Amino acid sequence: MAPDDLVGLEYVADPASLLTAGELRLVEAARRGEVLDLTTGDRDEDGLDRAGAWEEDRIIRGPVISVLCRQVRDDWPVHHLGVRVRGARIAEELNLRAATVTVPVEITDSSFDVSPDVRQARLQHLVLAGSRVPGLLGDDHLRVEANVELTNGFQATGKVWLVGAEIGGQLACSGGSFTNPDGNALSCDGIRVIGDVFLNEGFQATGQVRLLGAESGGQLDCSGGSFTNPSGIGLNLQELHASTLLWRHVHFDPTTRLSFLHAQVGTLVDDRDSWPARGNLDLEGFAYERISFPSPLEVEDRLDWISRDPEFHPDTYERLATHYQAMGREQDARIVAIEKQRRRTETFAALRKTAHRLWGLVAAYGYRPGRAAIALAVLMAAGCAIFTPGVMQATDPAVVGGYNQWIFSLDTVLPVIDFGQADVWLPEGAWRMLCLWTIIAAGWLFAVALVAAVTGTLARH
Numbered sequence: 001m002a003p004d005d006l007v008g009l010e011y012v013a014d015p016a017s018l019l020t021a022g023e024l025r026l027v028e029a030a031r032r033g034e035v036l037d038l039t040t041g042d043r044d045e046d047g048l049d050r051a052g053a054w055e056e057d058r059i060i061r062g063p064v065i066s067v068l069c070r071q072v073r074d075d076w077p078v079h080h081l082g083v084r085v086r087g088a089r090i091a092e093e094l095n096l097r098a099a100t101v102t103v104p105v106e107i108t109d110s111s112f113d114v115s116p117d118v119r120q121a122r123l124q125h126l127v128l129a130g131s132r133v134p135g136l137l138g139d140d141h142l143r144v145e146a147n148v149e150l151t152n153g154f155q156a157t158g159k160v161w162l163v164g165a166e167i168g169g170q171l172a173c174s175g176g177s178f179t180n181p182d183g184n185a186l187s188c189d190g191i192r193v194i195g196d197v198f199l200n201e202g203f204q205a206t207g208q209v210r211l212l213g214a215e216s217g218g219q220l221d222c223s224g225g226s227f228t229n230p231s232g233i234g235l236n237l238q239e240l241h242a243s244t245l246l247w248r249h250v251h252f253d254p255t256t257r258l259s260f261l262h263a264q265v266g267t268l269v270d271d272r273d274s275w276p277a278r279g280n281l282d283l284e285g286f287a288y289e290r291i292s293f294p295s296p297l298e299v300e301d302r303l304d305w306i307s308r309d310p311e312f313h314p315d316t317y318e319r320l321a322t323h324y325q326a327m328g329r330e331q332d333a334r335i336v337a338i339e340k341q342r343r344r345t346e347t348f349a350a351l352r353k354t355a356h357r358l359w360g361l362v363a364a365y366g367y368r369p370g371r372a373a374i375a376l377a378v379l380m381a382a383g384c385a386i387f388t389p390g391v392m393q394a395t396d397p398a399v400v401g402g403y404n405q406w407i408f409s410l411d412t413v414l415p416v417i418d419f420g421q422a423d424v425w426l427p428e429g430a431w432r433m434l435c436l437w438t439i440i441a442a443g444w445l446f447a448v449a450l451v452a453a454v455t456g457t458l459a460r461h
Helices: 003-012 021-032 048-053 062-070 299-307 314-326 330-345 350-366 369-386 405-413 430-460
Strands: 059-061 083-086 089-091 105-108 177-187 204-210 215-221 226-228 233-236 241-247 257-259 264-270 287-291 392-394 425-427
Touching: 021 059, 021 062, 021 083, 059 062, 062 083, 062 089, 062 105, 226 233, 287 314, 299 314, 299 330, 314 330, 369 405, 369 430, 405 430, 425 430
Parallel strands: 059 089, 083 105, 177 204, 204 226, 204 233, 215 241, 233 257, 241 264, 264 287
Antiparallel strands: 392 425
């Protein structure tokens, strides 16, 4: 036995005289493989808020459970179904620190006076469904062969610490309530879960829920969960790895932030109503292979999702564009690329910002060269309308005839082409000369933009 368990010996030296009636019944139930059910059937009477007033026969001391779980007495055999009790008040500390427990431990609908300690423990299966604890102490040496179940009305009024633990089955917190408004309500940094992680179906957290660097071999399901942390991040998934993230019907307090910083998931399934308020989302480095139905898939929706991150991260746009390309939606991918450049413009200094905005206006940052081509065509038509034969004069009096308004317009609009018209003919009137120089300047601008856009498009493909 570990030194911390010596306190348990005083309760088992003479069971007949030292154990309460409820504890004696628990020893017998563990031998038979039965659940010791101490509830009365009266919902009000069995409410955990009344645990302090429960009769003495409903009080089980933590050290007694510890001795049973550790199986240190030959005269207290434990069935393979484990130590199971319902509706008890667990007085004193349940200390399983450094224990090796080979049977399930199921303490449900019960109230703990002291936070259970499972640091460095090796457990088979831990169930605290419907129970209330001041907290739960684990560490990076905690190993659980099957599931950890903090479900169905489980209440923690202090921090639940499972940092670095390894769970061979599922971490289930469905319908659990975790409250620590001034700190971390549920800390699972670096946890490794072979199966799924459930923070769903009525899960409630007040304080930060942390899964930094957590690994789940299955899905992280937050559907129907609620996260509140007015002082900062409600759910921190930094560097999380999971096969699927289910993020639907989630309640997020308007002042609470959500961080996907460098998280990686295979499939993302979400809905608009579950997105945090604008300015409260961090998507930097968030990697996903696909966004699946029934998630919003329209490009306008996904761009709204990205825009809720107050910081500009090029990779978030590039990943979304790649997603649309994989779906064969090239037009949507182009829209995302254009929006990326637009937001990028906002990070530039004034002069460069002006030039980049002009580039966006002329050719959509190179993704829509047709804009520049249309502009050149409009300039051509304008030149033909302005520079009619009756308003043109030859620069050399010896030149008689030979003017063509279409060729002249082409000569002025396209700076790289010389048909000789622009050198021989000039319009009459100051305003027409102003129009000529304006068309020449605009022609240079749109022609350069067209060439840059076309060559950029070719390079991207």
